[in-house]
Amino acid sequence: MNKNGVKVMKWVDKRQLTMLSTLKEDKDELVNTGRKNRKTYEDIKKPTCVLTYNNKKKGVDFIDQMSAYYFTLKRGLKWFRKVGMEYLFGMALVNAWIIYNMKNEKKVSKKEFTEALIQSITGKNICPDRNQVTPTADHILEMSGKRRNCVGCYEKLRETMKSSEVKRKVKKIKTYCRMCKQNLCAKCFKDSH
Incomplete structure (x- = not known):
C-alpha cells in the first residue's frame, strides 16, 4: 500500500x-x-x-444475462451503432424493467414489459392474439405446427421453373390463412389480400 x-x-x-x-x-x-x-x-x-x-x-x-435473452445487435461496420443499441435496448431496458417491478406489486416478465413498452411508443397493438401475425378483415395469418411450402411463392416460381426445381427452392413456412386454408408467407399474404 x-x-x-x-x-x-x-x-x-x-x-x-x-x-x-x-x-x-x-x-x-x-x-x-x-x-x-x-x-x-x-x-x-x-x-x-x-x-x-x-x-x-x-x-x-x-443485466448481461437478461439483455442476452433478446439480442438486439446486428452485423455492421460502425461500432458506435452497436454500442448505442446495446445501451438502449440492452442495459436501459433491463434497468427500466427492474425499476418497474420494484415500484409495482404485480410483477411482469421482461417479455411482457418490452411488448408493453413497444405498444406505448408505437401506439399499435403488436400481439392481440399470440398466434396471429397479421390480421386483415376476415383473413387472418396464423401459425401452424408444421412447416409447409408457401402457395404464393410456389405459383410464382412455377411460371419459370419445373416442379422438381420449384420444390427444392420454394420457401418453407409455418403460417397459413385461416379463411383461405392456404399456407402463405407474410409477403404473399399481403399481396393476395
Whole structure:
C-alpha cells in the first residue's frame, strides 16, 4: 500500500488475480466466506476486496444475462451503432424493467414489459392474439405446427421453373390463412389480400 491509500493485492484461488483497491475496509487478511471446501471441509477464506468485487458484480452479471435473452445487435461496420443499441435496448431496458417491478406489486416478465413498452411508443397493438401475425378483415395469418411450402411463392416460381426445381427452392413456412386454408408467407399474404 502506498501513502495515498492505494493497495495492490495478488490472490491465487483457481487462477491468479491482481487487484488495485482504494477502499479503507480492504485489509491484508483473509475473511471467512461462510462456505466449506467440498473435499477437505475446511472454511474457504478470501480477501475482503475479492468478496466486495464478487458481491457488486452480481448486478452487472444479471443485466448481461437478461439483455442476452433478446439480442438486439446486428452485423455492421460502425461500432458506435452497436454500442448505442446495446445501451438502449440492452442495459436501459433491463434497468427500466427492474425499476418497474420494484415500484409495482404485480410483477411482469421482461417479455411482457418490452411488448408493453413497444405498444406505448408505437401506439399499435403488436400481439392481440399470440398466434396471429397479421390480421386483415376476415383473413387472418396464423401459425401452424408444421412447416409447409408457401402457395404464393410456389405459383410464382412455377411460371419459370419445373416442379422438381420449384420444390427444392420454394420457401418453407409455418403460417397459413385461416379463411383461405392456404399456407402463405407474410409477403404473399399481403399481396393476395
